[in-house]
Amino acid sequence: xxxxxxxxxxxxxxxxxxxxxxxxxxxxxxxxxxxxxxxxxxxxxxxxxxxxxxxxxxxxxxxxxxxxxxxxxxxxxxxxxxxxxxxxxxxxxxxxxxxxxxxxxxxxxxxxxxxxxxxxxxxxxxxxxxxxxxxxxxxxxxxxxxxxxxxxxxxxxxxxxxxxxxxxxxxxxxxxxxxxxxxxxxxxxxxxxxxxxxxxxxxxxxxxxxxxxxxxxxxxxxxxxxxxxxxxxxxxxxxxxxxxxxxxxxxx
Numbered sequence: 322x323x324x325x326x327x328x329x330x331x332x333x334x335x336x337x338x339x340x341x342x343x344x345x346x347x348x349x350x351x352x353x354x355x356x357x358x359x360x361x362x363x364x365x366x367x368x369x370x371x372x373x374x375x376x377x378x379x380x381x382x383x384x385x386x387x388x389x390x391x392x393x394x395x396x397x398x399x400x401x402x403x404x405x406x407x408x409x410x411x412x413x414x415x416x417x418x419x420x421x422x423x424x425x426x427x428x429x430x431x432x433x434x435x436x437x438x439x440x441x442x443x444x445x446x447x448x449x450x451x452x453x454x455x456x457x458x459x460x461x462x463x464x465x466x467x468x469x470x471x472x473x474x475x476x477x478x479x480x481x482x483x484x485x486x487x488x489x490x491x492x493x494x495x496x497x498x499x500x501x502x503x504x505x506x507x508x509x510x511x512x513x514x515x516x517x518x519x520x521x522x523x524x525x526x527x528x529x530x531x532x533x534x535x536x537x538x539x540x541x542x543x544x545x546x547x548x549x550x551x552x553x554x555x556x557x558x559x560x561x562x563x564x565x566x567x568x569x570x571x572x573x
Contacts, residue, residue: 365407365439368566369559373409376401377559380413381552389420389551395428402436408566410439411449412558415541418454419549422532422542425524427486434458444565449558453538460535461528470507474500478531485524497527504534515544 383389418433437454461482477500484493504511514533519525532542
């Protein structure tokens with residue numbers, strides 16, 4: 322899906338000719354980044370944009386094709402996230418993160434983290450549970466250091482996740498198994514993870530252990546939840562996001 326954004330932008334232009342133009346939505350400005358936009362990362366527009374619909378259709382199609390975890394999908398998601406509104410970015414963050422956990426695919430988790438980082442609006446951060454995603458992203462990479470058995474095991478689990486992200490699944494599995502033994506023998510305060518639909522024999526369960534042991538919010542590793550329906554979850558979160566920014570849209 323090369324030139325994705327150019328194609329969907331053209332389609333959006335054609336659609337706009339057939340429909341009444343929506344009221345503009347005022348974008349939030351992060352003044353802490355200064356006045357020179359060239360020296361700051363691009364922040365997504367606050368309200369929905371036409372390309373959001375095409376992006377959602379793409380995710381839904383790839384999920385139906387059982388191709389959500391492919392490298393080509395990940396590359397297209399990069400373009401989607403870069404061009405999305407904050408409403409869509411907030412809606413993508415947790416569902417993509419959960420899908421990455423369930424399928425054991427760090428590349429999907431990375432896209433969930435990237436989407437979360439683009440959301441600056443406080444209402445959207447709440448509606449999309451963006452803070453939970455950001456906490457989980459940090460738990461996988463930095464976590465909290467310690468000199469006891471708990472801290473050592475937590476660090477080793479993060480190392481296992483890094484190996485998994487580097488496509489070294491066998492090394493990751495061995496490292497994670499060692500970390501779990503350390504938790505069992507030297508850190509009784511960390512029990513087994515809460516019930517999750519992730520199969521204990523899969524790479525995803527390594528991620529579940531890493532998140533759980535490093536105090537990530539349970540929602541990020543599907544504790545007590547069924548298997549994810551990613552497109553449906555994105556749509557639900559998008560609707561919540563639209564409601565969250567509606568006061569801004571009506572009072573620019």
